[in-house]
Amino acid sequence: MAQDEREPREPRLRRRGQGELEAQVLSALGAAPGPVSAAWVQERVGGGLAYTTVMTILTRLLAKGAVTRERAGRSFVWRSAADEAGLAALRMRKVLDGERDREAVLASFVTTLSADDERLLRDLLGEAGGAAGGDGGDEAAGGAAAEG
Numbered sequence: 515m516a517q518d519e520r521e522p523r524e525p526r527l528r529r530r531g532q533g534e535l536e537a538q539v540l541s542a543l544g545a546a547p548g549p550v551s552a553a554w555v556q557e558r559v560g561g562g563l564a565y566t567t568v569m570t571i572l573t574r575l576l577a578k579g580a581v582t583r584e585r586a587g588r589s590f591v592w593r594s595a596a597d598e599a600g601l602a603a604l605r606m607r608k609v610l611d612g613e614r615d616r617e618a619v620l621a622s623f624v625t626t627l628s629a630d631d632e633r634l635l636r637d638l639l640g641e642a643g644g645a646a647g648g649d650g651g652d653e654a655a656g657g658a659a660a661e662g
Contacts, residue, residue, distance in 0.1 A: 533605065535559075537598055539571050540580060544598075549584060549591035578604050 542558040543550065556568040572592055575581040580601050583590040596604065613619045627635065 533601070535563075535567075535571050536575060536580070536601060539568070539575065540594055540596070540598055540601055543581060543592060543594035546593070549586070549593045551586070551589065551591055555592065575601075578608075580604060 538559050539555055542555050545558070546554070552565065552568050552572055555572065556563055556565055559568065572581060572583070576583060578601070580594070580596040581592050582595050583592050610616060610619060624632070624635070
């Protein structure tokens, strides 16, 4: 009899991948006309998410610096501070910050890049180095001089 009571249950929704909800929330915030409430985000993300789940995601994104919030009456309104690429960069930085041997992690990462990605990274590092006014960026990239 107890088994019969369980059968009519609807199948569970598939479990989302790590970061998928955060990406969906950021996408919704990116499409927002301005600062919006958590209820607005909940409606746009859909999927039967509880309001508390949306608040948890927004709070985690706030801690990561991916969103901002401001008081609006007794609650908050939220705004995206980073797009999906920015969130991915925050995750990469968090992984790097959690490792003891940063040089080994970065060296391992760089050796797995495609030639196009390596060229893009060198260009971006060159732009960042120029903006920071630093020199020696080529030595930090493994001692090889970057030639166009």
